[in-house]
Amino acid sequence: MFRRVEPRAGDGAARLPERLSSAGRALVAGGGADRVAEALRDLVADGALVPGTRLPEDATSASLGVSRNTLREAFRLLVREGLLRHELHRGVFVRSLSAADVADVYRFRRVLEFAAVDGPHDPVALQRVRQAVEEGGAARRAGDWDAVGTANSHFHSAVVALAGSPRMDESMRHLLAELRLAFVVVTDLRPFHEPYLEENARIADHLEAGERGRAGRLLAAYLDRAEAQLLSAHR
Amino acid sequence: MFRRVEPRAGDGAARLPERLSSAGRALVAGGGADRVAEALRDLVADGALVPGTRLPEDATSASLGVSRNTLREAFRLLVREGLLRHELHRGVFVRSLSAADVADVYRFRRVLEFAAVDGPHDPVALQRVRQAVEEGGAARRAGDWDAVGTANSHFHSAVVALAGSPRMDESMRHLLAELRLAFVVVTDLRPFHEPYLEENARIADHLEAGERGRAGRLLAAYLDRAEAQLLSAHR
DNA sequence: GCATATTTGTCCGTATGTATA
DNA sequence: CTATACATACGGACAAATATG
Numbered sequence: 001m002f003r004r005v006e007p008r009a010g011d012g013a014a015r016l017p018e019r020l021s022s023a024g025r026a027l028v029a030g031g032g033a034d035r036v037a038e039a040l041r042d043l044v045a046d047g048a049l050v051p052g053t054r055l056p057e058d059a060t061s062a063s064l065g066v067s068r069n070t071l072r073e074a075f076r077l078l079v080r081e082g083l084l085r086h087e088l089h090r091g092v093f094v095r096s097l098s099a100a101d102v103a104d105v106y107r108f109r110r111v112l113e114f115a116a117v118d119g120p121h122d123p124v125a126l127q128r129v130r131q132a133v134e135e136g137g138a139a140r141r142a143g144d145w146d147a148v149g150t151a152n153s154h155f156h157s158a159v160v161a162l163a164g165s166p167r168m169d170e171s172m173r174h175l176l177a178e179l180r181l182a183f184v185v186v187t188d189l190r191p192f193h194e195p196y197l198e199e200n201a202r203i204a205d206h207l208e209a210g211e212r213g214r215a216g217r218l219l220a221a222y223l224d225r226a227e228a229q230l231l232s233a234h235r
Numbered sequence: 236m237f238r239r240v241e242p243r244a245g246d247g248a249a250r251l252p253e254r255l256s257s258a259g260r261a262l263v264a265g266g267g268a269d270r271v272a273e274a275l276r277d278l279v280a281d282g283a284l285v286p287g288t289r290l291p292e293d294a295t296s297a298s299l300g301v302s303r304n305t306l307r308e309a310f311r312l313l314v315r316e317g318l319l320r321h322e323l324h325r326g327v328f329v330r331s332l333s334a335a336d337v338a339d340v341y342r343f344r345r346v347l348e349f350a351a352v353d354g355p356h357d358p359v360a361l362q363r364v365r366q367a368v369e370e371g372g373a374a375r376r377a378g379d380w381d382a383v384g385t386a387n388s389h390f391h392s393a394v395v396a397l398a399g400s401p402r403m404d405e406s407m408r409h410l411l412a413e414l415r416l417a418f419v420v421v422t423d424l425r426p427f428h429e430p431y432l433e434e435n436a437r438i439a440d441h442l443e444a445g446e447r448g449r450a451g452r453l454l455a456a457y458l459d460r461a462e463a464q465l466l467s468a469h470r
Numbered sequence: 471g472c473a474t475a476t477t478t479g480t481c482c483g484t485a486t487g488t489a490t491a
Numbered sequence: 492c493t494a495t496a497c498a499t500a501c502g503g504a505c506a507a508a509t510a511t512g
Contacts, residue, residue: 033479033480056496056497056498057497057498057499058496058497066480066481067480067481067482068481068482068498069304069479069480069481069482070479070480070481072308072498072499073307073308073311073479073480076308076311076312076315077311077315080315088488088498089487089488089489089497089498089499090488090489090490090497090498091497091498092498104400104401104402105402107398107400107402107403108400108402108403108406111346111347111350111398111400111403112346114350115346115349115350163342163346165339165342165343165346166339167339167340167342167343167406167410168342168343168346171343171402171406175402267499267500268499268500291476291477291478292477292478293476293477293478301500301501302500302501302502303478303501303502304499304500304501304502305499305500305501307479308499308500323478323479323508324477324478324479324507324508324509325477325478325508325509325510326477326478
């Protein structure tokens with residue numbers, strides 16, 4: 001009943017993997033659009049779907065075991081998050097970040113993180129900052145550099161959360177989600193995350209001591225280096 | 236359980252108008268989900284749909300002359316814009332902003348607008364700032380206070396655009412779209428917009444003269460007063 | 471508290487217009 | 492230019508959740 005459109009080999013451009021789930025059918029069986037979106041998010045984060053991959057509605061909905069309508073709802077969510085790109089009458093693609101995009105993400109991050117450091121600090125968020133530092137240390141001891149990267153995201157999210165603004169928090173979440181697209185091309189995460197573990201701890205120290213200026217300077221140095229590092233790896 | 240149940244007639248709370256279009260059928264006949272979303276946006280902006288109004292899928296899709304599936308796509312768009320609120324298995328409502336929401340929008344606006352003023356200025360955006368000032372002047376001469384409000388939005392969007400960041404621009408657009416929800420309860424727009432026409436012109440002067448400090452101080456004064464004005468009118 | 475009616479969430483199959491090969 | 496593949500939109504259907512009497 002359902003015609004399976006098998007991709008031809010040797011096309012060169014990124015293609016949708018035949019099976020999006022190692023479990024085969026019913027990856028998101030219980031699934032609402034949110035679960036479908038989460039499944040696709042994970043596939044992108046894990047590198048199963050590389051930037052530029054097209055996601056045809058028919059093949060994708062079949063692979064995930066959901067209907068096209070449900071898949072379209074999930075697409076809407078992910079397009080808004082910046083993880084997918086939508087071209088009129090052409091379909092949906094895994095977004096690929098240009099160098100300008102990476103630069104813009106870091107520009108916006110500077111605005112958000114500096115504003116949060118300069119303004120009044122939410123004490124609960126301050127604890128979260130410290131928690132993220134410890135989370136990163138534990139991940140390093142476990143040798144899990146992916147988890148170190150996640151902890152680093154938590155750290156900077158917590159920094160922005162110092163401002164106590166739900167809308168700024170959400171913007172930060174979107175920026176970090178977009179950055180994951182740039183990280184999928186990075187094979188060795190260690191040099192990207194290890195150097196910053198100690199720095200994050202010192203930033204947390206300064207924040208707890210109320211030394212906004214020092215915290216801000218360290219943060220600025222981090223953002224400059226991280227951006228340069230990612231941009232150079234991006235080619 | 237304090238659930239806001241759908242009000243009976245004469246309750247005073249909002250109901251879906253029977254006809255969303257004076258033209259009756261086929262308001263968005265040619266229409267895709269985008270056009271449906273735009274139609275709903277206008278209805279909210281014009282006050283035809285006040286915050287709290289429920290939008291049943293059946294009645295709304297019939298009124299707009301589109302299918303349920305298409306309407307749901309439009310809902311997704313508007314929920315992401317913050318204009319509508321979605322409750323699981325309960326439906327979609329016109330969002331109403333709390334005082335905390337308004338405060339958060341202004342907090343974020345301060346971050347974005349100050350950052351844009353402080354940083355390097357995109358010359359094209361600087362021209363847009365001036366254009367918005369003139370747009371506001373023309374609207375006042377025409378006595379169209381709604382258009383004055385639109386021009387004011389353009390002015391502050393242009394200020395943020397000085398930073399040259401597409402992502403900051405988009406965040407600003409979302410914030411201003413949310414603010415429209417707070418403005419629908421305002422009956423007399425004149426005292427909200429008239430005082431700021433002259434101030435905007437002076438801010439533009441300072442920006443063009445490269446006097447960031449003066450521009451920033453005027454901007455800060457504007458944001459403080461506008462926020463207080465809106466919050467006091469909001470009850 | 472229970473039974474009923476309404477609405478949402480999901481899914482299917484089809485028709486149509488558009489972009490690409 | 493023709494043919495194909497595909498996105499977009501429609502209407503109908505059913506299960507699940509919610510609201511109503």
